[in-house]
Amino acid sequence: MRRIIKKILKKSPSSDQDGVFFDKIHTILGFKPTTLRYYEKAFTHRSANKLDDKGNQISYERLEFLGDAMLGSVIAAHLYNEVPSGDEGYLTKMRSKIVSREHLNELGRDFNLIQFVESKVNPQHFGENIHGNIFEAFIGAIYLDRGYTYCEKFIHNKIIKPYVDIAKLEGKVISYKSLIIEWCQKEKKSFKFDVYEDNGKEGMKFFGVKLYIDEKVVCKARATSKKKAEETAAKRAYFVFQEKISRKNN
Amino acid sequence: MRRIIKKILKKSPSSDQDGVFFDKIHTILGFKPTTLRYYEKAFTHRSANKLDDKGNQISYERLEFLGDAMLGSVIAAHLYNEVPSGDEGYLTKMRSKIVSREHLNELGRDFNLIQFVESKVNPQHFGENIHGNIFEAFIGAIYLDRGYTYCEKFIHNKIIKPYVDIAKLEGKVISYKSLIIEWCQKEKKSFKFDVYEDNGKEGMKFFGVKLYIDEKVVCKARATSKKKAEETAAKRAYFVFQEKISRKNN
Structure with missing residues (x-):
């Protein structure tokens, strides 16, 4: 009551x-x-x-x-x-x-x-x-x-x-996407950014992107543009592979 | 315990x-x-x-x-x-x-x-x-x-x-002390700022000031300088007499 x-x-x-x-x-x-x-x-x-x-x-x-x-x-x-x-x-x-x-x-x-x-x-x-x-x-x-x-x-x-x-x-990283691409090429790994979601709504668009490395999904990300979703997925991948990547780049 | x-x-x-x-x-x-x-x-x-x-x-x-x-x-x-x-x-x-x-x-x-x-x-x-x-x-x-x-x-x-x-x-009031003095003179009232406290300590000085109008204490204030204590006392008096003062000045 x-x-x-x-x-x-x-x-x-x-x-x-x-x-x-x-x-x-x-x-x-x-x-x-x-x-x-x-x-x-x-x-x-x-x-x-x-x-x-x-x-x-x-x-x-x-x-x-x-x-x-x-x-x-x-x-x-x-x-x-x-x-x-x-x-x-x-x-x-x-x-x-x-x-x-x-x-x-x-x-x-x-x-x-x-x-x-x-x-x-x-x-x-x-x-x-x-x-x-x-x-x-x-x-x-x-x-x-x-x-x-x-x-x-x-x-x-x-x-x-x-x-x-x-x-x-700080300008240390310009684009995580390029970092990942560069690293994959050096390491002879295949990579692919795949849009798995696109709500298509004007005004409040949302995209989902999966990043495949060597045919396996390593990260996903959602954002308001395809470019941003790709960058976020690449950033996540960067933190997954950080040690390997920095060892390679230095 | x-x-x-x-x-x-x-x-x-x-x-x-x-x-x-x-x-x-x-x-x-x-x-x-x-x-x-x-x-x-x-x-x-x-x-x-x-x-x-x-x-x-x-x-x-x-x-x-x-x-x-x-x-x-x-x-x-x-x-x-x-x-x-x-x-x-x-x-x-x-x-x-x-x-x-x-x-x-x-x-x-x-x-x-x-x-x-x-x-x-x-x-x-x-x-x-x-x-x-x-x-x-x-x-x-x-x-x-x-x-x-x-x-x-x-x-x-x-x-x-x-x-x-x-x-x-805002620049509307430059000094409350001058406002009060001006008002007292117009109104033919006597006024006096009296230092009743001065701790005399170097570094952390404190002054207490009483404002008398027509021989009566209307406000007190304490501050780190005599000038500031006078100004604060005058400001307090201003808010006490605000209506009367603004009637006179307009």
Whole structure:
């Protein structure tokens, strides 16, 4: 009985549309959003001309400022812990690479955040930076909604783990795919990248790639483009064969 | 009995010197430090030539990077919440004023952090920026020692509350002391700033000031200089008489 009352009292999405939005945000976050209003704000362009009850304009721009700061401190702490030998200059340089405009745009695009944007004009006309801007605003919304710890959790699980590769950022590895190909050729091993999944959906595409070495599947990876899935599979293979590869290359 | 065992098991400072350092850090923080090593690092200059067990140089420079990031995100969140009408440009500008080199140097000096610096040369020869640099490193140490929440708590209680005045940063109020003096003269009220406390200690000076208006004490304030204590007392008086003052000035 108590559980039923609790369920009734619990704020539920006010409409089906809210329910769909909730589910999509939930999927991206990997945990439940509490106050959808923050996420709605993160996707509201100033052209939508929306005002809050105090007459202040609602747009993602302020949240962008907040998200940028949160991203900055989470990435700073990650680099500090991950690279104990890096001095202040190194840490500063690596962080700017991670939060570069280009990289933020890529992240926003990969999460397909533009599908949520509310504006008077077609968001596709805003230019490339809209992706990075709403991505930062989204981080700001997570902070307001669930606090620093969840914001940090999201950045770790959904950005640092899949996207931040220190060896690549240092320029030590340009492409894991070429490393693997080079190694296979040297070792006279056959290799093949095979697309086993392509959901074909516009906007939220997903590809699955298997990497065969000597006719055996050694790794799989899924990503938003074939190129990225291949690179991730190659990176995984690299870590499997790391010792052998570095012995060969040195 | 259990309490005695607990007391024995509890890590205690390994020497009297550590005990003094612990107490001083405890006083500045307003809560207990857990791992003193982080704070020691925050005050170690590269000239001390200290290495950790992996051969990495110990100096405050890496912690400075971390502290700067933490300060940036806590101040960003504070401004976001405090000024709902400020756009992204305003928020960015206000934050840079708060974390300006000059302001950080002032904070480091007020906390007298230089007393802790370990170096081969006299830290007084490092120039003005040493104060701000070790202040940032100190914030980084708090983050490593107690996590984001305590770091935020410290920044709120010890920096934002006593030092961050948005009206002043916006240039709307240059000096509360002049505002009060001007108002008293207009209103034909007598006023007097009276130093009732001066601990006279070099390094960690403290002054207490009482503000009398028409022979009555209206406010008191304590600070690290007479000027600051007067300004804070005047600010408090301003908020007491705010309505009357703004009626008179408009």
